[in-house]
Amino acid sequence: MTAAPVTGHEFAYAFRAGASAMTASGGVAVLLPAKQRLTGLTPAQMQTLKALGRGRPALSELPGAGADPAVTGILDQLVGQGLLTVTMRWAGADLYTLRPFDTPPPRPPVSHECTAVEQLSKFTVIHRVDGRCVAEHPLSWCDIEIHDAGVLAVLTGLPGVDRPVPPVVAELARDLTWAGFTTQDDAEESGFATRSWGAHELWFHRKSTFGVRAKDWGRFGPTKWAAGSYPPLPARKPEYPGPAVALKDVDLDELRVTGDALTSAIEDRRSCRDFDTTSTPTLDQLGEFLYRTHRNRELRVIGTEEFPSRPYPSGGGLYELEVYPVVRECQGLSAGMYHYDSFDHVLRPVTGIEHAAIGRLLTPSSLTLSGGQLPQILFVFAARVGRIMWTYEQIPYAVMLKHVGVLTQTMSLVATDMGLGTVAQGYCDTAAFAELAGVDELTECALGSLVLGTPETLNDRHREVRSSHPHRPLPRWPPGRLPTRR
Template structure:
């Protein structure tokens, strides 16, 4: 490691250093490390780091014992290291786990930024992240952003020694890679950057070992009001829906095992016998109605529905898009799960509604359009008000359990159903007029009266 005044050291965020005569303890729960037999120069260096970032010379790095200690602590991930060009900060390596050994510096294929490297801004500034790295590469000098465009570090107008160090640190952090190797290996080629980044960012791991900024932190509690459980109603008179007799259904419904075993995806429907409004009402009531609402001690509204929801927030909404339903005019509706009613959102001749229906033709046999398209949206703020990092992951899990609930209910009712792996989010936003960051389309299912074609086995 180069040790000049162009290198500054600091305890990485979250680390506490407790010094005692001749020793120290580094704490970053659940990790800790005891340092014994320290020289006076080493003890003083730790005391200086406790006061804040310091350059190598301020830490008395001309002392071999301090140099050894800095190498040891940086190699174990206790220190973040900022590289400077004179008095100008270039970048900081901020570790969140133990670094691997530095790769060899021998000649090899030219490396560029890995396809998994993500550049974004957070409260501390610009940062390069790689989902599988041990550190963040925090950018302080905009010249380094040229790396994203494929510039070689030697083209940044920096001294050759600094350019070499940038290249070495990027490689050490895993931010650069041989593009040919990434494309030829199935494992790396099969993952996309957003998928891998999302996976790592929404799960516990080396980056996240405590619950300080992860999970149900209720981070917005003292700054923003929680979004109400009941979505504001669309204008227009509600269409009241009939409620099924749940007591009778308990006696007559097929057994759970039968429903699970009989569940299939249906891609062919009988338009001569379309699904009826009564059947749609029963499906919605059994699968997605709001059964009750509890209020927590801090005033949060927690609905109860037939399917589970993390934290009881129930952010999902249902939008039936009707092409042909007996007893209900074509168009796009919103299901008010609190009132068990439908409200018109957009007419059938709306360009957005037509687009939503057309996107289903890739799913159905012979490019047919559905009798009924059931869109699932998320009022994301209901989840994001409390959850950090895992909010969108939780939303997708909720979509999965709602889809299975709809599948099983439709199967018990002898309706045909198939889930889609995609939908037209832009058309949904155009039809509803909703701000996509407030409410976004996250799922899509097709329902109707099954046709004569054999159903698939998925």
């Protein structure tokens, strides 16, 4: 990457957003945000780090004019860690910039015989971002900012625009391959995992979840970004003109007296953000909770298709959602991450609580809990996307998000009926989940989560349940057998 530039084109470098270097005397520097300490740096390397923080110097503008191997070496190190943006220039003009947000793989060699770009991936999205033209790929480690119309013409295959010279096209082809923006022949259409995802669905999945692309909580989730610029919308929509039709009120107290548990659960349900550290859920409670919310009640086979049945509705009867309890505190159960086998009604261990990625799941969930406490039990909702995508087109991802909402509601009501507390969370570290579960994100991906625990402050329903409804273990089915629907 940092070899002497071919005449007419060269690379320029700068620290990416959020990255920088603090330098100190004695050849010492600290790379941020990783807080990585470098020692024994040469004066030219120290000058290079300072130059990268001030602007976007080209290789020829750095100490030693790019001939110092110590300078090219530290540039290669920083690029390899995803800390630098890399800009291709021709005759002093910027053509395109690689903007990393993750660690890149090794860069492939350039082929100067290359005169065209390989087939562009169907997942590539080109759009305007803050007045800039940016190409994105959901599975890439970087975005590509396009500064020159000729580069855009090469990407899209549009005619009528002056194309870059062959050396630039060769570098562009290499960088597109390096960034994962290209595909070989019909590779994306021959494999089920890539063919089943639509470009809009995979892009939306990555843009709306935390873990790979989004790593800064300051720009993700409930940031109230519009405060000060736009007034908040009122809770009540303006009334339509015309006379309103009066509706009869419901006597909730009467319904409670008659023993309507559903009404009680609906009315008493509240998001619980403070949990009792002296009284955690029991294994029997966890078993009852999963039995009532997510167990498989029946399995129908029609032709080659299998259709489960669970306590909540699912589009097409496909039930693609899987539940992973991440248990920190539960009486009678070791801490760790489990998979709930809804067919055999058992928990299957996935990994121990000591796994480093467990913290990446649990810690963000504390943002919605009182005093930053960690959840007693965190349920991660993951989707085996092929279950839905095999049948539906264009709408599968939207349908799966609706299913997460349905399951969240079901779990919240059942928990209330059991005297437990829940709070739903609209985010989950998808990268941490994939690492823990050992799954390919295109095959199974995390879509949301829910915290379960013993409430610190009891409402009337919780007190009633605790005092008069001791929890009993439920019978388990014999291995290999499924219950029939009643």
